[in-house]
Structure formats: C-alpha cells, structure tokens
Amino acid sequence: MNTGELVDLGRQLRVDSVRASAAAGSGHPTSSMSAADLMAVLLANHLRYDFQRPAHPGNDRFVLSKGHASPLLYSAYKAAGAIDDDELLTFRELGSRLEGHPTPQGLPWVETATGSLGQGLPVGVGIAWAGKRLDRADYRVWVLCGDSEMAEGSVWEAAEHAGHEHLDNLTVIVDVNRLGQRGPTRHGHDLDAYARRFRAFDWHTVEIDGHDVDAIDRAYGEALSTKGQPTAVIARTLKGKGVQAVEDREGQHGKPVPDADEAVAELGGPGDVRVEVHEPPSARALHSVGSGQTDLPRFEQGDEVATRNAFGQALAALGTARGDVVALDGEVGDSTRAEFFAKEHPERYFECYIAEQLMVAAAVGMAARGWTPYATTFAAFLTRAHDFIRMASVSGSGINLVGSHAGVAIGQDGPSQMGLEDLAMMRAIHGSTVLYPCDANQTAHLVAAMADLEGIRYLRTSRGESRVIYGPDEEFPVGGSKVLRSSGRDRLTVVAAGVTLHQALAAADALDRQGIPVRVIDLYSVKPVDRATLRQAAEDTGCLLTVEDHREEGGIGDAVLDAFGDGRPVPRLIRLAVRTMPGSASPDEQLHAAGIDAESIAAAARLLVEEAVVA
Template sequence: MNQFDRVRQLAAQLRVDSIRCSTRAGSGHPTSSLSAADLMAVLLVGHLRYDWDQPEQANNDHLIFSKGHASPLLYSMFRAVGVIGDAELVDSYRRLGARLQGHPTPVLPWVDVATGSLGQGLPDAVGVALAGKYLDHLPFHTWVLCGDSETAEGSVWEALDKASFYKLGNLTAIIDVNRLGQRGPTELEWDLRRYAARVEAFGCRALIIDGHDLDAIDQALTEARLATDKPTVVLARTIKAKGVPEIEDKNGWHGKALPPEMAERAISALGGVTDLLISTDAPQRLASAITADPTAHVTLPRYEVGEKVATRVAFGAAIAALAVRPEIVVVDGEVGNSTHADEFQKVCPDRYFEMFIAEQQLIATTVGLAVRGYVAFASTFAVFFSRAFDFIRMAGISQVNIRLVGSHAGVEIGEDGPSQMALEDLASVRAVHGSVILYPSDAASAVRLTAVMADTAGIVYLRTTRGAYPVIYGPDEEFPVGGSKTLRSTPKDQVALIGAGVTLHECLAAADQLANTGISARVIDLYSIKPLDRENLIEACRVTGSRLVVVEDHYPEGGIGSAVLEALADADVHALHLTHLAVRGLPTSGTPAELLDVAGISSRHIVAAAERLAGR
C-alpha cells in the first residue's frame, strides 16, 4: 500500500466516523467535516509531527480547528490515532458530561483552545506561533483549519496581518473553501483568486489547490512546512458534504445530521466502518529556550505614603520589575506609553510584542502565549477591551490563564469624553467564567496586585486609573485575591462607605467630613471585586445596622454595587439599607473633579447619602 492509498483509506474512515457520530447524536456538522476530510487525512499521515502520548511535549506541532463546528472530523482524527476509542466517539459525542462536546474544548488534552466562535482559532494560533519563533525557539509548526465563512470576520485579517508582520513562517492556515455557509453561499464562493489577492495583500503566501487532490494537498503542506519568514495560507477548493453524492454542494444541510437511512447508504458507499490506525511522526524532543522561574527574586517598586502616583504608572513599574521572571510576557495595543506597559519593553524588549490597534488579536495573542505556558499580560485602555469581549469570553471557555490590564477607566479620565471612558468593563468581565477582577486604589496596592495576578489562575483583570492619587498603604502591605481593606472603623460606626479605585479616595474624604458632623463612617477598600470579601461586608452590616453606601466609577449595572448585592443576597443581614452611587447619565468632557461630581460619585454626594442613611 503506497502512502496515498493509505491517505485515501483514512479520508474515507474520517468521513464515515464523522457521519456515524453526528447521526447517532442527532446533531452536529457532518457536511462541514466531510469537505475537509482529505485535507486532514494528508496532514495526519504526512505532515503533523505530534507525540499523542505526550501532548505537553514542547516541540509538538499544534493543530487548531478554527472551524470548531467541524468537531466530528477532529474527533474522528483522534480515533484514527488511537487516543479515543470507537465507543467514546460514537456513543458520547454531544452527550451530557462527555469530553466530545459539540465544539472542541481543552477538556481534551490534544485541544489547545476552545473554538466555535468563528474567527478565533487563527488569531490564537498567531500567539502560539509567535511563542515558537521568538520565545521557545523551537521548530514546531502551527496548523489551523479555517472555514471560508469565517473569513468574513475582521479578526482573521488582523491575524494574517500580524503573522506577516512577525514573519511567522511556522504558521499555516488551511482554508476549507466549500462555498456554502449556514444559510447559503459564502461571500466569495469559489473565487479563490480573490481570496488569494486578499491573503497576499496582508503579506502572506497564498497556495491555491483542489482540496480533494491528495497529491496537490501534500505538495502544498510540504511547501508550507519549508517556509521560513512568511505565513502560508492554503486555499483549498472543496465540496461540502464530499463523499455523500446525494447532498454534495447542496444548500440546506449545514449543521444537520444525516438521517439514519441516508447515513447508512453513505457509510456503505464509503466502504463501511474501518479501524485504520495512524502513527504520526513524533517530533524530536527539545526543551524550550525559556524555563519558567516563578521563584525568581523580584524587587518591587516602593512608594511613600502620601506620594501622588497613578496606578497605571505603578503597574508599569511593577511589570518591569517582574521581567526577571523569564516566563512573563507583555502584549500591547499601541498605547504602552499611556498604560505604562512600555516600562517592560525598556528592560525586556525580547518579550514585548506590539499588536498595534488590533484588540481582538491582542487578546488572541495572549491566549496563544498562555497555551505555550507563558504568563502573558495584555494591556490597553480599559474601554477597548470591549471590542475583544468575545475573545475574552472564549478564553474563559478555554480555561487559559491570561492577565488583562485596562487603564483610563471611568469618568475620572476627564476631558477625553465618554468614548474613552470604560463604564461597562467590570460588568462584562465579571460575567466571564473564571474571571478575577482587581481594582487598586493607590500605587502600593497596584504594585502588589500586579505581582499577585502573575500567579493567579483564570482571566485576571486589573483596572487602573489615569490620575495620580495619594499612596494610602505601606510598601509591605499584602493584597490577597478575595480580600478587602478596612481603612476607617470603630465599634460604633453608623454607616459603611465602600469604594475602589478613585472612589475610595472620595469615600475617605467623605468619612472625614462626616466625622466633623458626628457621624462615624467605616471605609472599605473593595480592591478585589471578583471574588469579593463577603465576610467583611457582613461584618460591616452587623456593626452599622446594614447601612451601606457603595460608590463606583462605572455604570450601575453589573459593577461593584451589583457584586455587593449579590454577595449579601443570601447573607444573614438584617434589613439591608444600601445606597448605590454610580454613573447614571451619559458623561461629557470635563475635568476629573467636575465629572465625578456631576456623576454623583464625589465626596459631597457620598456625605449626603450617608447622612440620609444615618437619619440626618
């Protein structure tokens, strides 16, 4: 049996298994799997270098299904290499609690990232390839199977642009151009010349092939592997539902399992169920160029109490100090001189990557770096993370560990106006599975929390502010995740003022004013928004008779006030009296002090709210 006979048999088996598992489940995307079966059969037999028994092996190739709906094909490949059995494939696909979910996730050790939200697998792969070329210095290749429909996503072109900029010859995108999308023809259908023109315009090499010609596929993948400084995009003309003639290239079959009778006919025509087992070439075992050292001695910056320093400035100093740890990497969105992430670049340019104004790729690169084991920080203005929210959401499904640093949050930024004010960020990140939100109020806490987030699992978000405010804490103060700080307290407190970031300073000013009128106010720095310090909130309720004023530089929905109310919803507190001060109108330009006051979150509004709760 020659190589192409073996590939032909494997392609038939992949088609049969894709039909079997989806028909048994009664749902799935077999037609999208059938079109790419020849492409993946050639890749598996002749080009993918992977040790399936050791998926963590540093020099393994990476295979990412950006068209995650073609999961029947991916899982059939896993059966073909022997890492899952026939029963798991056929009987558990899409079943409750099974590993073989409708779209792939890293619950399977051979899956790097969750896909299914189209246009994300290729951007994530850019981060993986970037690590391979510039950090690991390993010869592994990153392969991505894309659908033609997802090329309508701008994120695909952000990815190709950055892959070209960084000369990622170790990255190959295979686009399955099967012409039909979910509801009909795709934008370009089979016009592969137009696809190629777009690919080449972004600085990548385009190879046009017949996606069912095994020899052409083999030649294209061989050429792609040999590339050194230019990413390759294989544009493969395919037929949707290839192998099932009665529905080949017919609209209306996307996302539909074949009926049992049709499936039986197709399986028989394809040669029936087979048990071909493929052994892929294992790569040479090599170690990464960088070895993580989380115990490296880090000398964090120190600030004097009362010194005025912006938390964004303190973040920059702290991340520069963390550069002594070789696994720390920083990714910027062309605002490093404002977020102060460029302080890291000054001391460690080799681990600083610029994604320019491409926030989706900013997050995706961070995810790809995390896949390779790096502690990756992505920083930009907090408001611009909203453009990449779906990437953050999918990172939560992937359960990767990434660090996000958003500066210039809230009306506090001043004259730039509402387009630059993050007033929804806490709500959006709080909603992401596995997220952690940290919100320092001074330079000392910003430094400590930057260090803490480096070793915190999940989607960790640090919210920093633009303006300089007095340092409150000493340099040795600790800030554990899930904690809070009580800055003013007596056993006879009549009200608790709860803030974070800029509003903590307003709470402190308000507490001083209230003291002059005989009202004792407890002040709580809720620096950990998720998870938050529920026990300290309950204690504040116990002492004050459940009189709380929560103040935040954020819209009222989903922010600190919501977090506090959710935490206390099932707590044993008596008759909760909570006043929530938040930004309730659309801000304009103005000075920070003016905007805080107009928004109703300045100290005078806090004083008025506390007096009402105290019965004055």
C-alpha cells in the first residue's frame, strides 16, 4: 500500500476499534487507537500470512502482548477478511470468539492468550527460538508491546535472552503512548530510555514517530534487513489518537470513548478498506523423525534410584523415540537431570538460565509451533512462573513442567530450595494433570505418558534415592492409583505419594507387627484423583490418613477430599503435612521434624485406632 492507503487503513482500524468497544459498552479503544498506524503498516506491507491456513509453516507469527488492545487486533482481522463487520460488533458478547483479551480458543490466528502484561515478548522469544533452532524456517515473529508493560521484569528476561541468542527473526514494536492505566508511565515519551535498555541487551533499535506511516514502513524494512540482532521499533504515539476528547488525555483508559458516533465522524467515518496480506513463502515442517518406539529405561526392584535420575533417563529415551520432544531448563540441568537429554539431543535442548518466567513462556511459544516441550527446574522456583503457567492454561497450551527437589526431604539446603506449595499451585490450574511418582519405573512410565496428554502437565520428582518397588512392566494410568497393602481386616487407610509413600509402607509393616493392619494407597496421580479407589477404601476402613511432603493446604489431603465432593458422606480424614518452617537438617531429620516419617505415621495410626476403639 502507498502512503495514502496506509493512512486510510490506520484511520479505519481506529474507527472499528471505537465501534467495537461502543457496541460492547466496554473495552480499550484508546490503547488500540495509539497503535493503529503501527498495525496498519505491518498488516498491509510486511506481514506474510495466509489467514486460510493459520498452520502454514511459513506464516509469520504475530503476538499482541498488550492484549487489552484487542479491538485493534479484531479490526485488523476484519480488514484482512478473516472476520466480517457483524462479528466485529459481537466483541465481548457471551459466546463470541472476540473476547475482551484474545485467546486462541476459536481464533486460530492467535498464537497465545494475552492480557497479563509482560508475557508477549517472552512467548515471542520462544517462537523465534523455535524458528531458528527447530523449524529452521525464515518466518518472522512480530510482537506488539505497550510501554506500561516495559516495567515487567519478564520483558527484560526475554530481551536479554533474545540478544544472547541473536534472534534476528524477532521484532518487538513498542507502542510508547505515554499513558498507563492510572496516569503517565515511568518514562513517558522518552523513547531513548527504552532504546538504551534494548541496546544494552544487544538489540538493534529504531526510534520513530508512530503515526508517520512512511517512517513505520522504513523501520520495519530496517528490522527485516538487520542480521545477527533482534530489532526493537520504539514508536512515539498518542493514546486515543484522532479523537480530541480522548487524545493524550488521562482518565480515558479501559472505557469506550464518550460519544462514539461523534468520534467516528471525527475520524472520517466508517471505512471498508480490504488488505491483501502477503502470502508466506513455501515452507515445510522439519520435525525430526524418531524411532517411533520408546525404549524406556528399566530399573530392578530393590535398587535405590532417585526419581529425578529416572526422569532424566526417561526423557532422553522419549527424545530418541519422538522428534517433537524438546527440553528447556533453568540452569539446573545437572540437578533436574535434564542434562541427560542434553547429551543425547543437544539440538533440541534449550538453556534458559535462571529465568523461570522466560522458560515457561518459551515452552508455550514452542508448543504453539507444534513441539512438545518439557521445562524443568526446582519445584520451588516454578512458583516464580505461576502467572505464565496460568496464562498457558488460558491459551490451551500443552506443556510439560517438571519440578525437582520437592519437599523437606531435600535435606540440608533449607526452606528456600524446598518445593512445599507446588502441588497446590499446579492443582489449581484449570485442566491440569499433577503426577507424583515414588520410584524409578513409575517415573519413567509417567514421563512418557505426559507427552500425549492435553493442557498443563506437572511431574514432581525427588532429590534423594528411593527403593524401586514396581517392576518395569507395571502400568500407571493417569487418574489411577496403586493399592500396595490391603486386607479384609484393615483398620484405616494411609494415602501417600512420592517420598512419603515409602514412609507409609514402613509404618504399615510396623503396625502390622503390632496387630494393626492398614491399607496403603500410592496416589501417584494427584490430579485427576482415583475417586473409586479412595471411596472404596473409605467404605472398607472408615478412616483415611493422608501424609505428604508438602504444605497442608492444596496438596494430597485436599486431592483426597475431592473424591467426596459429590454430596456423599465424608469419611474421617486426618492429614499429616509440613506445618512448620523447616531449617537445615538431614533428610531423615527433616521428615521426622515435620511429622511425616514412618514413626509419625505409625503413631498417628495407633492414636486413631485407639480413639475408634474408645468410641
């Protein structure tokens, strides 16, 4: 398009942003209006995209990091012919695809859900990284950010990593409109404040007037021609551009313009410009081809093996069988044992350093490109990335997360390294799967099973060695459990997983010698939970005792309660969990101090039985 046509397209995108927000009675038209010219030039002159084939491997990828500017995105879809005007005006209605903040649900052109600021650039890094290292395609990744979100640390995790990896297929467009939600941003219209920061991370930068379509066009061309560096186009814009009542005025964020009809007239009236978006170049997916058969590691019963070791070996084996599997790690691969995968498949191993938000976001970006990522770090450190995990679920993303060094059982390192809230965090994620294996063979099978599940999948592994109790051919269906001790005389049921499962078995043996038979359930699938087995145990024994190396809230105890949430009588339930603040001590001392070792389990069981007899 020429200059005049681009100006007209930008004006139309503003008009349609105003109209959509007015129809909804809510939304963010002023944030959309500031970036309209930036979007117009990208859509008409530089984006290569087949809207009829959103999965085309040669398509450029666009991420709207400032997701509140969704009216602009949907107006661009209308200009490209992907949606019509009637659908545009369903913005924010019940059942509409055009949600207040964009998600991929129903909109195949959306790479990832946005709206929680600071996430678009990290996800874009993941997509661009996949383009360089995995897809080996020349598609471009364009990310449109707002200036307010430049305050988020995750943006700079991503910026540093993109510069380090020389992702010259990545361009970020920063819409510097000066105004945030409650007033001016930190740097206002000081473009160089942003440029200095990007340049410090080895980015090429271009500072422009974001309403000069010719300058925008030249800046995008400069980004395309820059080699060895990502490019940041930093654009000075005016929030609410084109409508005097709201242009560059505070207090207009997140609400329709005061008089939509007057605003549309001021902008020149409705338009019907149609954009012929450039077609992508021919390309093909380059997923590696594996053997097709997963030869999982096999461990001998009675051996002592850490589940983190079994995870690493199983992931390496899975990578051999499946060329779509990739691994990301937060600079702890020697501890998580992700390094086993790195040695076998270095071309599909991604070091994210100590940047957990970036790691999860990059995994989301790679999953959007069709890869199956496993992202690993200490269970405790995944809490830093909780918002990214939450938004991954909103996106419908399929990623595998593995948290090692869980619980007090890690020993002397102390509470800063102990994952004690991870089960609660992961269980609360919509549609998640939460797995907690107790031995090496169980771990190996669950690692392989995760690859074919949907949604967010979490596997909790342990630092210390534990006895292999299952044979290598045992099956562990997700949503199942294993009853390891059972008789018709059981006085109560102990439910455990991971480290405490071995403590429960030791306690059961001691109690049996004292004439107190107890049932023991290995609840390796914490979510979904095996309701049928738990209900049967409650019916048979009358009392459930849960024991977990985790905080009392949200973990195994609460998962067991879920089995009785349908209105049926809830059995007597006693929970043993970590209720104190641990210090440094040996693993055995930690378990005892927390009251979750075999001795503590046996003592609690004896007390329960005695109370039952008295009653």
